[in-house]
Amino acid sequence: MTTVHVESGLPISPGPAIRTPDGERFLDGIAGTRIRQNGCASAAYAALYANVDVICAYPIRPYTAIMMNLAQFIADGILDAEYIAADGEHSQFSAAFGAGSCGARAYTGSSGVGVTYGYEMYSIISGARIPIQMAIADRTLDPPGDFGSEHTDALCTRDMGWLLGWAATPQEVFDKSLLGYAIGEDPRVLLPQMIAQDGYFVSHIAGEVEMPTIAQVEEFLPPYQLPFPLDPRRPVSHGPQIHPEQGPPLQLERARAMEDAIPVIRGKTDEFARIFGRRYPHFVESYLLEDAEIALVISGGHSVTCRAAVNRMRAQGIKVGMARLLWIRPFPSDDLREALRGVKAVGVVETNLGLGGASYGGILSLDVTTALYQMTGERPLVTSFMAGLGGETVPISEFDWMAGKLGQAVARGSVEKATHWVGFEE
Amino acid sequence: MSYEVHRQQLPLFEEDGRAAATDDEHGRDLHYLPTLPDEDPYAAGHRTCAGCGPAIQYRWVLKAAGNDTVVAGPTGCMYVANSTYLCTPYTVPWAHTPIASGGSFTSGMAAGYEAMIRKGRYPGPYPNILVMAGDGSASDIGLGGMSGALYRNHDALFVCYDNECYANTGIQVSPTTPYAGMTTFTPFGKAIPEGKKLPPKNLAKMMAEGHPHCYVATTTVGYPVDLMNKTRKGLNHQGAAFLHCYTPCQKGWVYQTSMTVELGRRVVESGLWPMWEYRPEDREYHYFHPPVQRPVTDYLAMQGRFGHMLPEHVATMQAGANRNWEAIGMDVPKSLRELEDPARHKRLHDEEYSMPLNRGVGA
Numbered sequence: 001m002t003t004v005h006v007e008s009g010l011p012i013s014p015g016p017a018i019r020t021p022d023g024e025r026f027l028d029g030i031a032g033t034r035i036r037q038n039g040c041a042s043a044a045y046a047a048l049y050a051n052v053d054v055i056c057a058y059p060i061r062p063y064t065a066i067m068m069n070l071a072q073f074i075a076d077g078i079l080d081a082e083y084i085a086a087d088g089e090h091s092q093f094s095a096a097f098g099a100g101s102c103g104a105r106a107y108t109g110s111s112g113v114g115v116t117y118g119y120e121m122y123s124i125i126s127g128a129r130i131p132i133q134m135a136i137a138d139r140t141l142d143p144p145g146d147f148g149s150e151h152t153d154a155l156c157t158r159d160m161g162w163l164l165g166w167a168a169t170p171q172e173v174f175d176k177s178l179l180g181y182a183i184g185e186d187p188r189v190l191l192p193q194m195i196a197q198d199g200y201f202v203s204h205i206a207g208e209v210e211m212p213t214i215a216q217v218e219e220f221l222p223p224y225q226l227p228f229p230l231d232p233r234r235p236v237s238h239g240p241q242i243h244p245e246q247g248p249p250l251q252l253e254r255a256r257a258m259e260d261a262i263p264v265i266r267g268k269t270d271e272f273a274r275i276f277g278r279r280y281p282h283f284v285e286s287y288l289l290e291d292a293e294i295a296l297v298i299s300g301g302h303s304v305t306c307r308a309a310v311n312r313m314r315a316q317g318i319k320v321g322m323a324r325l326l327w328i329r330p331f332p333s334d335d336l337r338e339a340l341r342g343v344k345a346v347g348v349v350e351t352n353l354g355l356g357g358a359s360y361g362g363i364l365s366l367d368v369t370t371a372l373y374q375m376t377g378e379r380p381l382v383t384s385f386m387a388g389l390g391g392e393t394v395p396i397s398e399f400d401w402m403a404g405k406l407g408q409a410v411a412r413g414s415v416e417k418a419t420h421w422v423g424f425e426e
Numbered sequence: 427m428s429y430e431v432h433r434q435q436l437p438l439f440e441e442d443g444r445a446a447a448t449d450d451e452h453g454r455d456l457h458y459l460p461t462l463p464d465e466d467p468y469a470a471g472h473r474t475c476a477g478c479g480p481a482i483q484y485r486w487v488l489k490a491a492g493n494d495t496v497v498a499g500p501t502g503c504m505y506v507a508n509s510t511y512l513c514t515p516y517t518v519p520w521a522h523t524p525i526a527s528g529g530s531f532t533s534g535m536a537a538g539y540e541a542m543i544r545k546g547r548y549p550g551p552y553p554n555i556l557v558m559a560g561d562g563s564a565s566d567i568g569l570g571g572m573s574g575a576l577y578r579n580h581d582a583l584f585v586c587y588d589n590e591c592y593a594n595t596g597i598q599v600s601p602t603t604p605y606a607g608m609t610t611f612t613p614f615g616k617a618i619p620e621g622k623k624l625p626p627k628n629l630a631k632m633m634a635e636g637h638p639h640c641y642v643a644t645t646t647v648g649y650p651v652d653l654m655n656k657t658r659k660g661l662n663h664q665g666a667a668f669l670h671c672y673t674p675c676q677k678g679w680v681y682q683t684s685m686t687v688e689l690g691r692r693v694v695e696s697g698l699w700p701m702w703e704y705r706p707e708d709r710e711y712h713y714f715h716p717p718v719q720r721p722v723t724d725y726l727a728m729q730g731r732f733g734h735m736l737p738e739h740v741a742t743m744q745a746g747a748n749r750n751w752e753a754i755g756m757d758v759p760k761s762l763r764e765l766e767d768p769a770r771h772k773r774l775h776d777e778e779y780s781m782p783l784n785r786g787v788g789a
Binding site: 017018020051053054056080081082084085086087088090091092094095096097098099100101102103104106120121124128223229230231232234235236237238239240241242243246 | 428429493494495496498505506509510511512513514516517518519520521522523524526527529530531532533534535537538539540541542544545546547548553570571573574577578
């Protein structure tokens with residue numbers, strides 16, 4: 001379908017982006033198959049299916065493999081896209097921003113200190129309402145140098161106006177990347193997206209990923225249609241200076257876009273299930289929460305271990321459940337309250353660092369606590385657990401320990417403290 | 427399959443008409459201007475200062491580029507003075523970028539158009555893509571991004587409008603601030619009588635030497651046809667081009683506002699701004715040899731930012747200018763060579779047509 005701009009009568013974009021013949025053959029060949037691949041490869045395949053126009057790369061472990069995969073797709077003639085090997089993350093995100101501002105579908109990504117090096121760009125890109133996508137395979141921030149996974153990098157950016165989804169498996173990385181574009185590019189939203197996955201635990205461990213047909217993807221993800229591109233046929237000015245009195249309404253608009261994303265995420269998640277046959281909860285995975293007395297709130301790949309731990313504890317008669325956050329921005333306050341209704345004590349598993357915050361522990365518990373404080377009726381007790389920092393695994397025994405602390409809190413009627421450092425306490 | 431990317435070729439302006447122009451006593455053409463396009467994508471409605479050099483440059487560059495153009499503008503005085511929400515002077519698409527993103531954002535625009543045209547998302551032709559970044563953006567905080575964009579050879583023109591300071595924030599030193607140039611970060615005083623002690627960074631040479639596949643040129647607002655032709659040559663060059671343009675800032679330099687274009691001539695004629703073109707085809711520098719060679723005091727004394735200079739500082743400046751003359755293949759007359767001696771100079775503010783001393787604090 002050709003969209004014609006009303007004022008100029010000119011086609012803004014003649015139609016969907018074409019693919020290369022080799023790309024079509026390749027995707028037709030893998031459609032309907034399951035490929036064993038890690039989270040990085042999954043993200044790259046999603047970008048290939050999304051037929052991105054501009055890719056902005058800069059190397060940093062562990063997300064680099066996403067960009068390596070995409071470079072190979074281009075070298076093999078499977079994907080036609082401009083590949084910018086930028087001179088740093090700030091330039092990388094700026095270039096993606098420039099491409100997205102012209103109406104090109106742009107893709108970028110980073111890890112760890114790379115995520116924070118480009119920090120200036122986050123507010124600017126979301127404020128400009130340019131819905132580019134950024135893949136994050138998370139990594140501990142320096143110091144000291146540490147390749148390991150920690151959620152701090154992505155969570156540092158949580159208030160900058162980007163949608164922030166967290167995937168726990170390679171399949172979910174693939175699905176969430178397509179979902180991200182579909183939600184972010186929706187004219188009701190127009191926000192950039194961060195699709196995060198745990199470094200190594202997800203980015204470098206293979207899982208089976210189902211490959212869709214091109215037709216499925218094109219039905220779900222229409223061509224990128226920025227309503228106000230930098231197009232000489234219809235001149236616009238992006239990002240002029242404002243006066244202070246113009247600030248509040250613009251900020252309110254951006255805040256509303258984040259709120260408006262909530263129903264769009266619900267709708268797109270349902271549409272995704274209809275087209276691809278995989279149904280995800282809209283925001284919160286409720287695992288054995290119906291009759292639970294205690295619950296662990298978690299995001300990302302450690303939820304796989306957590307689920308196993310919950311199963312074992314259930315077998316021992318402990319009424320424990322798990323709530324996994326699929327999206328952290330917008331924060332699913334309603335869904336979380338609904339999922340945790342009736343639970344007596346909640347423990348937030350913090351695989352991140354929020355130094356000196358209200359809980360003197362992590363970042364996630366601040367949002368969880370705020371959401372639960374608004375709960376009508378009886379509120380659960382809330383504490384948090386610092387675990388899995390620096391790339392350390394969170395073994396089943398630690399989840400058992402956390403559940404023990406929650407059980408004690410229920411018995412006592414109060415939490416012992418706001419934050420427990422797992423492994424450093426009795 | 428992919429669609430072909432058609433690129434524009436803009437005709438150059440005639441420079442032969444110079445013979446018909448009025449000459450001054452030095453043989454310089456004063457009033458020559460060729461027939462210019464009606465297009466004026468940098469329209470009225472901005473808030474630049476009277477005599478603003480960058481505004482003159484913006485107008486000539488965009489007139490030369492025409493309407494099929496997309497422009498980026500990193501943070502700087504020409505962001506703040508030009509774009510007011512709901513009132514901007516651009517009749518072509520324009521986007522603000524962070525100060526460090528001039529090169530990188532523009533490379534994204536270029537890449538976006540390349541891909542969109544190839545993939546059938548934009549009917550073309552490939553628009554003129556250019557960025558106009560201040561010297562702080564191009565030579566300092568955004569240097570890495572600018573170099574990256576040139577190195578990657580995106581088909582775009584990267585312009586640095588150089589007013590030799592961070593003017594927007596109140597005249598702070600930048601890498602292109604000349605030796606002895608007073609700024610609010612390099613004030614002069616008893617302990618540091620010259621103000622700025624360092625010589626400027628040679629941005630354009632760095633760009634040409636470091637990115638030999640690029641078209642690189644220097645020019646000033648004193649030579650409008652040269653400025654417009656170099657703009658068009660840069661846009662016509664398939665790949666990245668860098669244009670370094672001298673643009674006086676009356677607020678920061680403290681001079682009479684009518685003297686902007688004259689300064690653009692005198693900076694070349696005093697040997698302080700070598701004007702040249704680097705062509706990637708022959709990998710040669712083509713230097714402009716001005717018809718007049720002046721002592722640096724003819725240039726310095728017009729500006730309050732230099733008013734504190736002592737004889738030895740002026741002599742140092744003259745020595746630098748003389749080395750520039752030699753570097754561009756011109757003889758240094760005996761009269762200028764003698765001016766390397768501090769004994770031949772007065773304090774600059776004692777020069778007879780000196781401007782009042784700039785003792786202010788910038789903005």
